Amino acid sequence: MRINCPYCGERDAQEFVYRGDAGPKRPDDEDGFFDYVYLRSNPAGPIAEHWYHAQGCRTWIAVRRDTVSHAMLGSAFARDDGA
């Protein structure tokens, strides 16, 4: 897999550290924490996820990727994505 880093360009996925599903949002109160920490939609198909470009520009990237085909569908800085 190759990931298109918005700063560095397309790089081998080996340069990145995987954080996981970008979907869950940190809740404001305690009630939502179980869902946030433990439950995942785990889709077969497009997923939004966080990768960290550890061996590059060291920024967090929000990547859209297909989990069935591993096709890259787009990427942005995580901060711009609001993720």
Next chain:
Amino acid sequence: MSLKSKHDCHLPLFCPDRNRRAPLQMTRYSLLSLARNALSGQRHWRPVWRDAPPREGYDIVIIGGGGHGLATAYYLARVHGITRVAVLEKGWIGGGNAGRNTTIIRSNYMLPGNEPFYEWSMKLWEGLEQELNYNAMVSQRGVLNLCHSDAQRDAYARRGNAMRLHGADAELLDVDGVRRLAPFLDFENARFPILGGIHQPRGGTARHDAVVWGYARGASDRGVDIVQNCEVRGFLTDSAGAVVGVETSRGPIRAGKVAMAVAGNSSRVAAMADLRLPIESHVLQAFVSEALKPVIPGVITFGAGHFYISQSDKGGLVFGGDIDGYNSYAQRGNMPVVEDVCEGGMAIMPMIGRARLLRSWGGIADMTMDGSPIIDRSGIAGLYVNAGWCYGGFKATPASGWCFAHLLATDTPHETAADYRLDRFRTGHLIDEKGQGAQPNLH
């Protein structure tokens, strides 16, 4: 030779007339039956399980015709006398993770929630072939985990003590002890010297396909319907929201209880019932080399990286390492992990560098948030969950079937699987062998 014929005869390709031969009478395998078939040119072996069309309804419908689903059906029939059971498989039985694992069996866990379960599984493995009258090629050739630091040796001593307290076998080996078992290892590796290891002599390997076929034969013979090419597409519910059956590619099937055993795809099936699970799907790659003369005595694992290897009876070196680490349903992985696994292998046994890789493949593992499985009610009436086997489902096959059948038949958890609750993530009773926290790709 006769063994091979016995196995081949239930591959659908070889048995175009299987459906016309009903009802099936199970032939008991014995020395006499082998001799009789050898003398008659191996032409009279019969299919050993029925490829059944689905009926209108069953007491219990099991989704997933892998090892766990078929073992569940077998023990429902054999232990609990429940035979109005169907196993629904979207492809062919054993065509998913049951055919993609590295066939290792062991019970070298540490935590109280895990070790009694895996030791129960080990005991069932030890009697499996007599129980099923089927050659599953269970081979207790030993599992050796190497250690490369003092801290790791301390951790292994603790784990070995935990195993022995739960009735399993474990011996802590010093470097001479390891040398006696596997003299070919690179003991003087500058970065990862081998200081010793923990050995479980009762661990080993089994033939994955034969496990599936053996359970299928035992279940089918007791009246269980094995329905292939039957994909579940939704759940039938009553007005109260209870699950009362499944919608499939071969029509609706009603059921008293519906049991999921679809590890790898648990989230997808659960989503049809609006259930979210504490699971991510990840790809685990495995590899096999060309066939070599016997060289690896048992199962050996590298403790400083992540690499494990055994040698199949056919001679291929079967090995693997870490999951790729990103969510995937692709059943194939990427090159960085191929490289990492091969580096791990070369670090402990440089001799395998001369062997050529024959093939590699990927299987999809249900990675849970604590690295341990789930055998429980779903919270929805009528729906039961067997999921989250991470990359360790094969060794669990007999006990998973036994405990899931117990839960389905009695509505109470089996004592060895009582901690595999779905709500443990909410209540904080996690079973986290590696202490990694809620990060599935690190377990």
